[in-house]
Amino acid sequence: MSDVTAETAAPAPPTGLKRLWKSIGLLRESYVGMFGAVLVCFWVFIAVFVDLLPLQDPLAQTRGAQMLPMLTADAKDVMHWMGTDDRGRDMLARLMYGARVVLFWSVLATVVAYSIGMIMGVTAGYRGGWWDEIISFIGNVFLAFPQIVLLLVIITAFGPSSQLGIWMTNELGLDKTLVSGSLIIIAITFSTAPQVARIVRGIVLDLKTRDYIAAAEVRGESPLYIMLVELLPNARGPLIVDACLRLGYVIITIALLGFLSLGLPPPDPDWGKMISDGRQWGYNGLNMMLWPALAISSLVLGLNLLADGLREISLRD
Amino acid sequence: MAKQGATVDKDTPVLECKDLSISYYTRAGEIPAVVDFNLKVMPGEAVGIVGESGCGKSTVALAIMQYMGKNGAIVGGELKFMGRDMRTMSEEELRNIRGSRISMVYQEPMASLNPSMLIREQLNEVLIYHEGISDEEATRRSIEMLDAVRLPDPERVMDSYPHQISGGQQQRVVIAMALLSNPQLLLLDEPTTALDVTVEAGVVELIKDISKRFGTSMIYISHNLGLILETCDKIAVMYSGEAVEFGTVKQVFDEMRHPYTRGLFNSIPLPGADRHARPLVPIRGQLPLPHERPRGCNFGPRCDHFRDGLCNVHELHMEPVKGQSGQSVRCVRYQDIDWDKAKPKAVEAETIEFGPTVLQVKNMQKYYEVNDGSIGALLTGKTTRYVKANEKLDFEAREAETVAIVGESGCGKSTFAKVMMGLETATGGEVILNGKEIGNLPVNKRSPQLVGSLQMVFQNPFETLNPSHSVGSQIARVLRKFGVAKDKEEARQKVLELLDLVKLPRDFARRRPRQLSGGQKQRVGIARAFGGEAAVVVADEPVSALDVSVQAAVTGLLTDIQRKRRTTLLFISHDLSVVRYLADRVVVMYLGQIMEQGNTEDIFSPPYHPYTEALLSAVPIADTSIEKKHIVLEGDLPSPMNPPSGCPFQTRCPRKIGAICEQQMPPLKEFGNGHRILCHLDDDVLTSMEPVIAMPGDKAKRGKASAKPATAPSSGRAKAAAAAAALAAMPAPVKEKARPAATPARKKAVAPARKPAAAKKAAAKPAGPVRLKKPESKADDLKLISGVGPKLEQTLNKLGFWHFSQIARWTKKDIAIVDDELSFKGRIERDNWLKQAKALAKKSGR
């Protein structure tokens, strides 16, 4: 048959950075997503640069300046924009430093839970058979527990005040925050990873029927290679959206643990703990509860809207 | 006029499109999907629309249904149904017309059926809604209609859910549903593309006489010229949003005038000719995107008869063909082209010496175990059942040979490929590659060399490459894996060589798969398969998902490489016409068994196995001069879970002789030369069969590469030998010069010298952009700016913009002003317009 000249060349492919820039450009078309992104960026910015901001020491307790309402100055004429808490600590500073604490632990917990969930999901979905039965069974067991009960059981059983926790802090000399933090991560992994696994498994079940997977099998690739290189990168679209939502839930969970005094140990500012600190003062503690509550909801709202926006633009063309 | 129920005027077209233009509005601006489309459908007439995917066929259908989605709109022309412009009708009126007076059948039957409703309910609903008749009456009529679309056992079908019947039956139900309301116009958009060949043949048989039996006019959309020939009276050939040729089927098939139409015909295989007598000629290049169409003739950049200064000057219009009433064509040169000279030349039949036997398949058997959890199975204790995917495969393939494996979906072709590749192991028998048993060797136990010597080209171009990795890295991975390339540098070099081999530009190595067209992806797939030292390549329907004009190029490439490298090619396909063009031997499979095998010539001439005979007659043929037998098979493929007793084909065989076929496995009959048929029919019955496909004045022996005229008199095709002689004596074809001139809008060049002057001018006039009255001299064709369609051009003209140079001078402020005036929702890259306008202005010298 006759020769074919090469088909006409299309424009050169955009490189990594340019592609990223283009995707951000696309996000501009979704107002909802844009709004979410702004909220999230705000908190991320605060969390990263909080040291450089002209804030007071979040741990410094000012005598005689307890529970000031917002926009009041204390005796030393220091302005407390958001007032102070029951120990005379500056709310604004605590809130901002709290952002760092919350974001650090929630992102870390989400990453860990996600990695484990992805490995479970991709294995169950791709290997199928016994792998799938066992992984799905384990996942279902954890999902069958009410989430909050699961968290409470894990934290009270292994928390800082448990035998194990005491041993870890006293004998091993581990930092209390570290112990509580890892525990939070473990608890969240147990409750979140099965959900992630379920989503990943669904996506993989669809992807694994594609010809490029057959092509990889035909050239004798190992299952590990196929799962990591051929399958997971193609699941990233829906997973990025899901990760945004999931991060929101994790933030709420961490706040909830803090609220139940099961979270990070004092005196580090933790939004959930801040709310519960205010709660014991009843109506008088309203100012103490208002700000952290607003912070949590704005961050979670931002993540949800961002996820919506990402989904919207990924559905278009 | 023409109220519902009023008598139909014989001279009023049922549907008339006059200069219809349809655009979609997207991020990139206005996309003119269809431009100046003209079509008249008279009562009882069937009109075919043919063209490559993306040319706007479906858009026309959706516009007729007035289902344009929220980003599509008719932007010009008229669309008249029974003499009334549909654009002026109210939503209420349209609703009444849709579904009752115009019905549509889509490619996917399940798109029109509700999976959770009985077919009875869905059919009756149509009648009750439109005619308000009683339920019993509706049931009676529905059953009648199911009978009319030749569904066996209509009562049973009525009480089934859609998923309980087969795909072919579903499509018949959809057609019945569309016909129930007795529409004046039936639109069919690729109604058989999702079906198997023999099932398709049955549905086509039905569609063919819908017009006659029901008096319904029809618009039949397809990419398959053969199907249009079988079903339609007239045909419109579409290319890149325009009709390029229109006429009766006879006119267009015998005396096509447009180079694109001719290109389409030259790229499809026809029976009665083979690859030597009438080589397939692909159309080079690709369909331009709607907003990247060239100036002048849209086909220009791909046309062999392109003339600079003639074809790329102004927009072309459909012109009536002299001496042919009713035929029209959109080509300025149609009278000047000497088709006899431009005929594809016959090539010398190359003789290939086949080497030693490379592959032996001996009584290969593959059963899949399935666990049957149903209560019945549990009671009888038979919880494990077997799917007999391959029953007893027995054939050989030699070095450099192409063996085609033909059969419909579910016949076990892919299972066999999986066993070959080591993704499954055989249940019984042997598969021997170069003396080594591999049927029981899973892929992870095979050596890299063995894996590399057995490779595969996959069916679906959109799935064959991993979207996350670049083309180059995917090919390189194969090379490293097979140990062909030791290090990165060597792999890189080899990747480039492989890209050369499959005739893709080298910079494709850096591209992502989504930046490639279907044909290009398939080429990468071929490069990957030949990356190792492949001894056997299995190609599983490698071209069935591609457009016809690209198919030829890809099959050509595949066989070229295969012959050059003396690789054995197992070509899996359902399309016998393609197989005839490239196979040396053919194996016909049905329900996991080989029904017939032999050399290609022997398969395509009697004696046939009854199944092969049916398959051959099911292939649509785009040639008016060829007579073919119509054998329509009853029923559907049986399930391989419980295959029929005796002969596997007995449930559908039109030649079945009786009980013996149901009780005994037929014997394998030898007809010499390795031609074997599995059938109870007597030898003399088999040998006295008539050819399925009859050539005009067919006396000579068929099949052989005789350089006899294959087709209609004086048509562009055929007379291969004569053409070859003529070509030898002819000077080389005129080479086009200045090709780039055909695509001015694509140039990104900016005219720097003009910029300051333009800016100054704009600055001197603070009151917004420069506007002009309608110029006496010719206005520029603003549509050449991508993102400007006919609608936006009109608006721009109204605002006083007539020339590229005006737009080129817009400042940011001007753009804002213009944006306000255009009142166009959505973001358009106006800067881009400026750049383009500048380049265009420079070109036109204003």
Ligand SMILES: Nc1ncnc2c1ncn2[C@@H]1O[C@H](COP(=O)(O)OP(=O)(O)O)[C@@H](O)[C@H]1O
């Ligand atoms: N909803 C849409 N939005 C934007 N562009 C579209 C839309 N639908 C179709 N198109 C474009 O319009 C052109 C014609 O498409 P279509 O009518 O589907 O062609 P065909 O049916 O011949 O394959 C194509 O370039 C396609 O990409």
Ligand code: SF4
């Ligand atoms: S107008 Fe010119 S480029 Fe277009 S089809 Fe005719 S000859 Fe070819």
Ligand code: SF4
């Ligand atoms: S054996 Fe009988 S049923 Fe089978 S193909 Fe031959 S004639 Fe038909």
Ligand SMILES: [Mg+2]
């Ligand atoms: Mg279409």
